[in-house]
Every structure is written in structure tokens, then in C-alpha cells.
Amino acid sequence: MLTAILVMAGIAIALGAVLGFAALRYKVEGDPMVERIDAILPQTQCGQCGYPGCRPYATAIAKGEADINLCPPGGEDGVKKLAELLGVEPKPLDETHGVTKPKSVAYIQEDLCIGCTLCIQACPVDAILGAAKQMHTIIASECTGCELCVAPCPVDCISMVPLQEDLGSWKWKYPVFRLKQVG
Amino acid sequence: MELQRFPGGVHPEEHKSQSASRPIHAAFVPRKLVLPMRQHIGQPAKPVVKVGDHVLKGQTIAEADGYVSVALHAPSSGTVTEIGLASVPHPSGLPDLCITIETDGRDEWAARTPIDWRNTDPAALRGHVRDLGIAGLGGAVFPSSIKLDPAGGPPIHTLILNGGECEPWITCDDRLMRERAEDILEGARIMQHLLGAERLIAGIEDNKPEAIAAMQAAAQKLGLTIEIAAMPTIYPGGGGKQITKTLTGLDTPSGGRTTDVGVQVFNVGTSYALARAILHGEPLISRIVTITGHVLRPQNFEVLIGTPMSELLLHAGERDGTTGIIMGGPMMGFDVPDMDVPVVKATNCVLAKSKELFPPKPRELPCIRCTQCVPVCPAKLQPQQLYWFARAKDLGRAQEYHLFDCIECGCCSYVCPSHIPLVDYYRYAKSEIWAREKEKRLADTARDRHEFRLFRMEREKKEKAERLAAKAQSKKAEAPALSTPEQDAKKKLIQEALARAQAKKAAVAPKNTDNLPPDKQAEIAEIEARRAKIVEIAKQPVEPEQH
Ligand code: SF4
Ligand code: SF4
Ligand code: SF4
Numbered sequence: 146m147l148t149a150i151l152v153m154a155g156i157a158i159a160l161g162a163v164l165g166f167a168a169l170r171y172k173v174e175g176d177p178m179v180e181r182i183d184a185i186l187p188q189t190q191c192g193q194c195g196y197p198g199c200r201p202y203a204t205a206i207a208k209g210e211a212d213i214n215l216c217p218p219g220g221e222d223g224v225k226k227l228a229e230l231l232g233v234e235p236k237p238l239d240e241t242h243g244v245t246k247p248k249s250v251a252y253i254q255e256d257l258c259i260g261c262t263l264c265i266q267a268c269p270v271d272a273i274l275g276a277a278k279q280m281h282t283i284i285a286s287e288c289t290g291c292e293l294c295v296a297p298c299p300v301d302c303i304s305m306v307p308l309q310e311d312l313g314s315w316k317w318k319y320p321v322f323r324l325k326q327v328g
Numbered sequence: 329m330e331l332q333r334f335p336g337g338v339h340p341e342e343h344k345s346q347s348a349s350r351p352i353h354a355a356f357v358p359r360k361l362v363l364p365m366r367q368h369i370g371q372p373a374k375p376v377v378k379v380g381d382h383v384l385k386g387q388t389i390a391e392a393d394g395y396v397s398v399a400l401h402a403p404s405s406g407t408v409t410e411i412g413l414a415s416v417p418h419p420s421g422l423p424d425l426c427i428t429i430e431t432d433g434r435d436e437w438a439a440r441t442p443i444d445w446r447n448t449d450p451a452a453l454r455g456h457v458r459d460l461g462i463a464g465l466g467g468a469v470f471p472s473s474i475k476l477d478p479a480g481g482p483p484i485h486t487l488i489l490n491g492g493e494c495e496p497w498i499t500c501d502d503r504l505m506r507e508r509a510e511d512i513l514e515g516a517r518i519m520q521h522l523l524g525a526e527r528l529i530a531g532i533e534d535n536k537p538e539a540i541a542a543m544q545a546a547a548q549k550l551g552l553t554i555e556i557a558a559m560p561t562i563y564p565g566g567g568g569k570q571i572t573k574t575l576t577g578l579d580t581p582s583g584g585r586t587t588d589v590g591v592q593v594f595n596v597g598t599s600y601a602l603a604r605a606i607l608h609g610e611p612l613i614s615r616i617v618t619i620t621g622h623v624l625r626p627q628n629f630e631v632l633i634g635t636p637m638s639e640l641l642l643h644a645g646e647r648d649g650t651t652g653i654i655m656g657g658p659m660m661g662f663d664v665p666d667m668d669v670p671v672v673k674a675t676n677c678v679l680a681k682s683k684e685l686f687p688p689k690p691r692e693l694p695c696i697r698c699t700q701c702v703p704v705c706p707a708k709l710q711p712q713q714l715y716w717f718a719r720a721k722d723l724g725r726a727q728e729y730h731l732f733d734c735i736e737c738g739c740c741s742y743v744c745p746s747h748i749p750l751v752d753y754y755r756y757a758k759s760e761i762w763a764r765e766k767e768k769r770l771a772d773t774a775r776d777r778h779e780f781r782l783f784r785m786e787r788e789k790k791e792k793a794e795r796l797a798a799k800a801q802s803k804k805a806e807a808p809a810l811s812t813p814e815q816d817a818k819k820k821l822i823q824e825a826l827a828r829a830q831a832k833k834a835a836v837a838p839k840n841t842d843n844l845p846p847d848k849q850a851e852i853a854e855i856e857a858r859r860a861k862i863v864e865i866a867k868q869p870v871e872p873e874q875h
Contacts, residue, residue: 187767188774198778259825270777271784278825289774299826312366315420316763317755319721 178207185226189218190269191291193243198269206231217243218290249305250288251295255280257302264294264303329529329555334573336706337562338739340496340659342535347618347626348499352507354630355614356643357404361429361634362670363389364416368463369470370396375427381408384438386611389427392458398471399459403613403632406431417637417655417672421665429634440609445518453522453606460605461612461673466490466566466595467656469674472602475592476522485590486576487525489516489599491532491539492559492566495657498677500616501596503628505532505539509546512596515603517552523592527555530596531571534558563659564737568593570706582733597676617675619644621654622682631671637678638667647682654679658686659738693746701740701750707733711740715750718757723764726757734758 183203194215196202205211206227213227214236221238228235238245253264253273260278265271272288275281295303308314365372373390383389383402390400410428418424443456458473478484489512493501505512520528532540540558547554559565559574569580571593578589586593597615604610613633617640620626624645631640637653654661655675663681671678701711709730717726734754741750 183775186771188771188778190774190778199775200778259822259828261822261825269781270774271781272777287773287777310422312416312418312420312422312424314763315418315422316759317419317752319756320749320752 176204176207179203181230182206182227185219185223185230186216187218187223187289189289189291191218191289191293193217195242212236212239214239215242217245220245247307249290249292249307250285251283251290251292251303252306253281253283254302254304255282257300259300261299263297263299267293267297269293329557329575330577331557331559331574332577333560334562334565334570334706335708336704336739337564337570338704338742339561340563340742342561343497343620344499344502344535347497347620347628348502348536350625350627352503352616352628352630353643355632357431357433357435357632358635358639359431360409360636361403361406361431361632362414362636363400363403363427363429363634364414364670364672365390365400365425365427366416367400367469367633367673368398369468370394370398372425373397373400375411375425377408377411377427379408379411382406383408383429384436386440386609386613387438388459388611389429392471396471396474397458398463398473399461399611400427401461401611401613402429403634404429404431405434405436415666415669417664417669417675419662426670442609443606445521445606450522453518456606457602459611462598462602462605463612463673464595465597465601465615465673465676467660467674467676472594472598475594476519478523481587482590484523484525484587484592486527486529486592487516487520487523488571488575488591488593489528489530489554489596490566490568490571490593491530491536491543491596492571493536494533494561494563494566495659495661495677496563497620497679498618498657499620500618500628500676502536502539504600504616505536505596506542508600509539509542510550511603511607512543512600513546513550513552513554514607515599515601516554516594517550518602518606519592519594519599525592528553529555529557529575531557531559531565531575533561533565535561564706564735564739567706567735567737569735582730612673615671615673615675617671618677619680620677621680622647622650622685623680631675633673634670636668636670637664637675640671640678641667641680644680647680649682649684650680651683651686652681654681654686659742660736689749690747692748695746695748698745700743700745704739704743706737706739707735709734711750714757715748715753718753721757721760723757723761726754727761731757731761 179200183200186199186203188199190198192198194202194211196205196211202211202216206213213231213233214224216223217238224238225235258280260275260280262275262277262281264281265273265275269291270287270289272284273281273294274284290305292305295305365375371393374393375390377383377389382405384405385402387402388399389402389408392399406429408427409430412425413423414426414428416424416426443453445453448456454473454476457476458471462472463469464472464475491501491505493499516528530543532543540556543556547556557575559571564570565574568586572578572580572586572589572591576591578591580586581588601612601615605612614630615633616628617631618626618628619640623641624647627644629640629643641650641653653664653667655664656662656677657679661677661679695712695715697712699712705711707730713729714726714731714734717723717729718731731754736751736754738751741748744750
């Protein structure tokens with residue numbers, strides 16, 4: 146009985162030490178400003194801003210190295226929010242990095258797919274399923290619509306399909322504002 | 329019993345006598361029934377039949393998908409002719425997934441099994457409630473099985489049967505109480521059993537004396553202990569929080585539900601449907617609907633779910649000059665996209681419009697800050713402020729002013745001298761906030777998945793490096809071959825597959841890019857150029873990392 150308790154206690158202490166060490170060793174040095182900027186970015190991870198993902202762009206903004214209007218998926222709305230956070234004047238989106246498009250998801254034409262795995266390697270959020278020489282398919286709910294998988298496909302079987310509005314995603318519209326002419 | 333007065337409220341013209349005087353018309357079987365999968369709050373039901381299947385009345389055609397969902401049943405016997413998108417009664421006018429049944433006119437029942445509820449485990453009983461398709465018939469269509477689960481909240485001491493029916497024109501609950509009070513009370517008994525509530529109260533507005541009398545008589549006959557209260561007729565006295573205040577004096581906290589103060593509220597129609605389901609094995613396949621407004625014979629009908637509204641209009645005597653249909657009442661209802669949409673579980677009223685009864689709304693004028701909207705708001709909000717923020721799309725401030733306590737009753741728009749469709753602004757603001765929250769959740773998952781991918785790639789790189797190092801150790805002596813026969817074979821395979829796929833693509837996908845206007849072609853050329861550039865970039869050798 147006593148040995149059992151001792152063994153259990155020993156294991157608990159050892160695991161605790163490992164966890165404690167891991168917490169210190171792998172502590173993420175989060176910069177609160179980067180976090181807050183990253184929270185505004187849309188996380189499409191498309192790289193259109195010229196950085197390899199949203200977080201690197203957030204870091205660059207925080208350091209003052211990048212302008213706030215480079216992210217097309219975030220659109221004007223995103224620029225406005227960034228401007229508000231950083232206390233600067235909002236500016237129009239820099240269209241040399243692309244234009245804001247309606248949200249789409251990638252679609253693989255499965256009868257054409259040769260199973261080359263190139264798209265899997267391109268997908269920033271692991272939203273493509275498939276193994277070598279097997280047909281691949283997109284997990285639509287995880288796809289951010291970044292389009293990065295489209296170009297690498299050697300047989301051009303991936304296309305972007307704009308998301309259709311349905312009853313689940315429908316929103317009440319902003320009321321049409323009609324004012325009567327007075328006087 | 330002492331009644332309390334909830335804040336705010338208005339007295340719109342009642343228009344109830346038109347339909348209340350005639351008895352409930354028995355159900356008729358239309359040729360075609362269209363059943364949307366999304367008739368309740370939560371996950372849409374999942375179809376379990378195929379096109380061509382023959383179904384019996386009461387047979388399950390779609391099952392509940394998860395906890396917040398209910399099943400759906402065939403309202404009459406016939407053949408499934410279609411499972412696909414069809415027009416549904418929804419303010420968006422968007423179609424939704426529906427099962428269409430061509431009826432055979434025999435109206436043949438499937439087996440019905442009454443449930444011995446007193447000797448059934450509560451969880452199993454709630455499962456039956458869900459699988460028999462019961463959802464709140466007062467308009468919110470929330471799955472009843474969840475509302476009947478007292479776990480996880482404060483104990484429920486009071487169950488309220490809501491017979492308020494405060495919206496103008498609507499009389500379906502009134503007729504139901506007059507004609508079928510016993511079943512309503514039987515259902516209440518089952519609810520009380522599941523909730524463990526000591527007190528049972530029925531609240532009925534005092535403009536329905538016959539209903540009050542019928543409920544009292546039925547309670548006496550059944551020997552049921554229930555307090556039946558005649559409430560003053562004030563719109564929106566039938567709102568869940570309002571009836572709770574009137575009957576128990578308890579105030580529901582901001583952002584909370586009536587269950588937070590130990591009160592659960594069920595519409596009398598839901599209680600009736602529950603009794604039919606548990607005591608007779610009849611799933612929710614029909615409901616009472618008021619057909620009124622611009623028709624020859626306004627009346628309440630027992631209607632099979634899925635019956636096209638246009639057929640109901642024919643039965644009630646369609647009149648020339650019908651300009652459309654409101655589902656629900658004039659205060660909280662909405663215009664349906666076309667007259668052929670089906671009656672659903674939430675349809676308490678089909679209100680035919682004409683230019684005389686519902687003249688086009690006067691134009692919206694600027695808010696003059698008269699604050700007439702403030703005292704009528706039953707949620708004690710400041711509608712003019714909410715409007716201001718919603719109009720300016722300042723969603724954060726709207727939320728600070730308790731936007732989500734708004735029950736969308738429309739009292740504020742009703743009194744507004746500037747005819748501002750205030751509720752439309754609140755609905756817009758609410759759904760915008762929900763959409764943003766959803767977007768935020770999606771972005772958070774994307775961030776997590778991206779970070780995990782970076783972590784995974786780092787790990788794989790390390791593992792590969794270790795493997796290579798080990799291999800190099802063991803193979804030190806051997807000179808590395810430039811390309812092994814194995815690799816050559818693999819390359820060849822890829823080449824072949826590529827050629828095959830390209831041939832296949834040429835065959836299956838004829839180019840639709842010919843004969844396009846020059847602007848489209850320019851656009852395509854531009855996209856192709858961009859693609860080529862990206863491929864070019866991708867081909868460039870990656871700089872070896874400096875260590
Ligand atoms: S452009 Fe793409 S990668 Fe850059 S911040 Fe926007 S979504 Fe993220
Ligand atoms: S619609 Fe909302 S704001 Fe207007 S009176 Fe009703 S609860 Fe108050
Ligand atoms: S009633 Fe209409 S005009 Fe008056 S304060 Fe309210 S919103 Fe403004």
C-alpha cells in the first residue's frame with residue numbers, strides 16, 4: 146500500500162517537474178500589441194500582404210515596418226479597426242496587394258486530381274485531406290479561402306467557389322434609409 | 329392571486345372577433361405537402377427517407393440532428409417526390425431544404441404508441457418529446473425537450489401555461505382553449521412532472537372569457553391544481569418575461585431567461601401537442617392556424633404542417649385585391665416571399681393583406697427625440713438610443729444599451745410619430761453582431777490550425793534532419809548516387825499520371841473560354857499571368873537557411 150502511494154507520488158512529482166520546466170522553457174513571449182493586431186487580422190493566411198501569414202504581418206505593423214492597409218481579405222473594415230487600435234488615420238486599401246473579394250472556399254474537381262499532394266503542402270491551415278496518389282478533398286468548413294492551393298496544382302483542378310448565402314448565414318439587412326423631403 | 333403590471337406596452341386594435349366566433353375547421357389533406365428541415369431553432373432535421381419512398385401518416389421523415397433539434401414526420405400518407413431546395417416562409421425569401429410529399433388521399437396512420445410517462449425515465453421521456461417533433465408553438469419554435477430539462481439551472485418552482493395571445497388578429501390559442509382545454513391540461517401535467525414545478529398557473533388575457541371558463545371547467549373535471557388568471561389585455565402581455573412578471577411578480581434579469589428566476593413558460597398549443605404526442609403517440613404533424621384579414625370567412629383551421637398557404641386562403645375564401653400574406657401578427661410577423669410557401673410549426677396565423685387593411689407604411693422621417701418610444705418599451709430600454717447606435721452601425725454601444733434584451737415586440741415603432749421601422753434596425757444590429765462573432769470564431773480556429781501547422785512542419789523538419797544524419801552515419805562509405813533507379817521510376821509514374829490527367833481534362837472539361845467578350849478575356853489573361861508568376865516564384869530554389 147505504502148509503496149503504491151510512494152510510487153504514485155513520485156510519478157506526480159516527476160510529471161509536475163517536467164510540466165513546470167516545459168512551461169518555462171517554451172514560454173511564448175507574447176507581445177500584447179502583436180496579439181491585439183493579430184486579433185483584428187482575418188487569419189486567412191494568404192500572404193497577399195507580402196508576409197508569410199497574418200502573425201508576421203501583425204509583428205511588422207507592431208514594429209512600424211508595415212503599413213496598415215495591405216490586407217485585402219480584411220478590407221476597408223479591417224483597416225479602419227487597425228487605425229482605431231493604433232490611433233492613426235484610416236486610409237484606403239492598397240490595391241497593389243489585391244482587392245477584397247467575397248469569401249470563397251476552394252473546390253477540388255476530384256475526377257481530375259492525380260493525388261500529387263502539392264496542394265496539401267500549400268494549405269496554411271491543413272484544410273486538405275488526402276494521401277499520395279489518392280484523390281484529395283477540401284474540408285470546406287476549415288478552408289479560409291486563401292487561394293494558395295490553386296497555383297501549385299499541376300492539373301489545374303482546384304477552383305475557388307464563392308460562398309452562397311443560405312438560411313444559416315443570412316443576415317437582416319441594414320434598413321433602406323428613406324427620408325421624406327421636408328419643405 | 330395578485331397580478332402585477334409589467335412595464336410598457338400598447339393597446340393596438342384587436343381585430344380578433346372576425347376569426348374567434350367560428351369553431352376550428354377540421355384538417356383537410358392537400359395534394360402536396362412541403363416540409364422544410366429547418367422549422368425549429370437549432371440544427372435542421374436530417375432526412376431519413378429517399379425520393380420514391382412511400383410514407384405513412386406520422387412516420388418519421390427526418391430525425392433530430394443533435395441536442396438542439398427535433399424530428400419531423402409525414403403529416404399524411406403518400407410518396408416522397410422531392411428532397412431539395414424549395415421556397416419557405418422566412419423573412420429572407422431564401423429557399424431551404426424541404427421534403428415534398430405527394431399525398432395519396434388515404435391518410436393512413438403509421439403505428440401509434442402512447443407512452444406511459446409516469447413510469448418512464450425523465451431523460452428517455454425528453455428523448456420521446458424530441459423524436460415526436462415537439463417545439464414551441466407560440467412562435468419561437470425552440471425544442472421543448474430542452475426546455476423540459478431542469479438540470480443545469482436553478483430549480484423551477486413555477487410552470488406557466490401561456491394563453492396570453494396578445495397579438496392582434498390571432499385567435500388560434502383562444503379557440504384551442506375553448507375546444508380542447510382537457511388535452512392542454514393533460515400536457516401541462518406531463519410538463520410539471522418533468523420540471524418538478526410545484527406551482528402551475530395559466531395566464532389568459534381577459535378578452536377571452538370563454539377560454540378562461542373552458543380551462544376552469546376542464547381543470548375541475550381533471551382534478552388538477554392550477555391557478556387560472558385573467559390578465560389585463562395589453563400588448564405584449566404574452567411575452568415570456570412579461571407574463572412571468574404579471575403572474576409571479578418576478579423580474580427576469582437583463583441578458584437572462586425566466587428560468588433564472590425559477591419560472592418556465594410554455595404556450596398552450598405546445599402543451600396540447602405534447603399531450604397528443606405522449607398520450608396518443610401522435611407526433612407534431614398539424615397545428616391550429618388562424619386565417620384572417622382580407623378573406624371571406626376568417627376562421628381557425630387545424631392544418632397539416634406543409635400545407636401551402638395559398639390552399640388555406642382558398643378554403644377561407646380568397647378575395648380580390650389580396651396583396652400578400654403576413655405570417656404571424658401585424659406586430660411581430662413578416663411578409664412571406666410567395667403565397668405557396670407551406671405552413672410550418674411556427675405558423676400561428678396567416679394574415680391576408682389588402683391595401684385597405686394594411687396601407688403602405690408612411691415614409692420614415694428623422695427621429696425628433698420625442699422619447700415617446702421609451703415608456704412603451706416592455707424591456708425598459710431606450711429605443712431611440714438603440715436606433716441611433718444601430719443606424720450609425722455602432723454595434724458596441726448598442727450592446728452596452730442592452731440591445732439583446734429587446735424582444736422585438738414593435739411597441740416602439742408602433743408609437744413612433746416619425747414612422748421609423750425601429751425593429752428593423754435592431755434586427756439588423758443583432759444579426760450583424762452574431763455574424764461577427766461567428767467570423768471571429770472561424771478566424772480563431774484558422775489561427776490555431778495555422779499555428780499547429782507551423783509547429784508540425786518544424787517538428788517534421790527536425791525529425792527528417794535526424795533521420796538523414798543517422799543515415800549519413802551508416803552509409804558514410806558509399807558514394808551517394810545522383811538518382812536511384814527507384815526515384816527514376818517514381819518520376820516516370822508522375823509524368824504518366826500527369827499526361828493522363830491532362831488528356832482526361834481536355835476530354836471532360838471543354839473550354840468555356842471561347843467566344844467571350846474582350847473584357848472577360850482580358851480578365852482571364854490577367855489571372856493566367858498572375859498564376860504563371862506564382863508558379864515561377866514557387867519554382868525558384870529556396871534559400872538555404874543560415875544556421
Ligand atoms: S493579407 Fe492574408 S496573410 Fe496578410 S494579414 Fe491579410 S489575411 Fe493574413
Ligand atoms: S421592440 Fe425592443 S426596443 Fe422596441 S419596445 Fe419592444 S423591446 Fe423595446
Ligand atoms: S418615438 Fe420615434 S421620433 Fe420619438 S424618440 Fe422614439 S424613435 Fe425618435
